[in-house]
Amino acid sequence: MTRLETMKARFLAEPTIISQLPITLPNGCEVSEINGSCAECGNALTDEQLHGNVSRPMSNVVSFDAHGVCASCITIFPLHGRVRAIGDEMRMEWIKNGQWVGANLESETILSKLILWLKRQLRTLVN
């Protein structure tokens, strides 16, 4: 299969991301929603347009490996990253130019809910 066929097959076979949430991290922070948007046109993906796998490689890490479909551009693209609980905070990490980069997410309270925004990562298409 070509890379495009593989992405399409995975999208069709895998459940929506929202169906696998929420997930509560050991520090009480809850990952309640993962949203995606298309960097080409800015279109926000609906829950039905974001499919993939959510996993817990470690108890304090939520990892997601998904594909989004942009209804405006009629394209499919990978979206992936992870959230790590560090103390009372969360750190969002994603791949940029082949390397993991990250940013701390502000949480007003330990029990705050987290909505993640993922942007289309064009670089991941160029392997």
Ligand SMILES: [Zn+2]
């Ligand atoms: Zn688009």
